[in-house]
Amino acid sequence: MLLLTCPYCGVSADETELSPGGEAHLKRFGPGSSDEDFEGYLFMRHNQKGVHFERWRHTYGCGKWFLAARCTATLEVFGTYSAQTPEHPKEIIAKIQAKRSDWSLT
């Protein structure tokens, strides 16, 4: 069973306590943006087979949204961090690269 540590309350929660929220770090486009940008924001996803940055909500705990880096091919979790982090955190990227030398952020 998938275990993720909530960065707010520190609880190591299993997936029944959490709700998945899809790809993280999407750039938001709203009214006035081009059709392509708006479509990209709403629907297009990287859907990586490999390291995936994603959103989760600690629904049956503190209720807060957070972000996680997880491999979709092995279910290995590389770390979780606050939803208020605008860019992919350097320490998590370093942690992934320490384990997977050929991986880089695309």
Place this chain on the structure above:
Amino acid sequence: MRHYSVFAIVKEALGYHQGWERAWRNPTPKAHYDAIIIGAGGHGLATAYYLGKNHGITNVAVIEKGWLGGGNTGRNTTIIRSNYLQDPSAAIYEKSRSLYETLSQDLNYNIMFSPRGVIMLAQTEHEKRGYLRTAHANSLQGVETRFITPREVKELCPIIHLEGPRYPVLGGLWQARGGTARHDAVAWGYARACSAMGMDIIQQCEVTAIHRENGAVSAIETTKGRIGCNKLGIVVAGHSSHVADMAGFRLPIESVALQALVSEPIKPCMDVVVMANTVHGYMSQSDKGEMVIGGGADGYNNYTQRGSFQHIEETVRALVETFPMISRLKMLRQWGGIVDMTGDRSPIISKTPVENCFINCGWGTGGFKAIPGSGWAMAELMAKGHSPLADEFGLNRFREGRFIDESVAAGVAH
């Protein structure tokens, strides 16, 4: 190709069954094909079959990473129905269901199509109103369905418990012509027919790159070398985003795990398919006597072909509520498949930003029932550049906001 018939069986019986041929050839790839299909699952093989049968294009290769029919074609719960709300969905699923009726004869291969009927239970007032609406829509679309009373549900399926603790059965949407088929046989039958037309099915051959020249597809790189093509069809379900990435475009798709399970075999007790979408489980009985059970998909991206424990528990709990007599059945096997979910829960059969590259994906949790219709439409699209069945399912519908919103219509995975 050796024709299968009762006379062939008698003849072979006299010769100790030594004379049967292999059902399909195992060729090495040629340097170039008119069309290449990536993915030898049901949809890919059906696409190749109708390219040959309907459009006369037989210089075709079907490339498969694993073995044919080893992905979701071999992992689903084999339900066939066409009781959809939206017109484009009803059109393609009904085409598919009608092709299933004669598929054994078309392919000269027994796919064991069993039109035993499908009931979708209405267990809330909302669901009842929804299915009444679907039944009306279906009668306009020429799809034969009917809303039936709880008593009729009980007559069709005596093991059902109408007065459930949470959600009593208020009726059901009945499609008498729906049913099940033997999933492996569908893949094997198409593969045999494709091979007989001279097409090459190349298994254990992974695509590693897609080459383009002047914005058009020219060749693919595989673990068995470079293969040239005029047209390319990507039909790889859960791995669609992965292969599309090789061709340089993105898709509105997320891949998640969907699970199914079967019980120990028991005596015949249920000769219809029952889907209970409010409590979220569905069940039918296989010819071997196993109860074949499916339920909801996981919510997070996953390529591992393993699903979460709590979804199995949720599905089984829902079905024990609906069919109390199965409460002491042992479950024999459980497995997962990776399904490709689109934003509107409807498939994509479309041209792509790359010239001469076509994609058929996004069938999500309900692809098996669509195999013949999907192959028919995809083949027409690849051969002619458009298809009445496929045109509404284009990739551009997400940009233009022309959704075929079956997620709202069904309320759940379908």
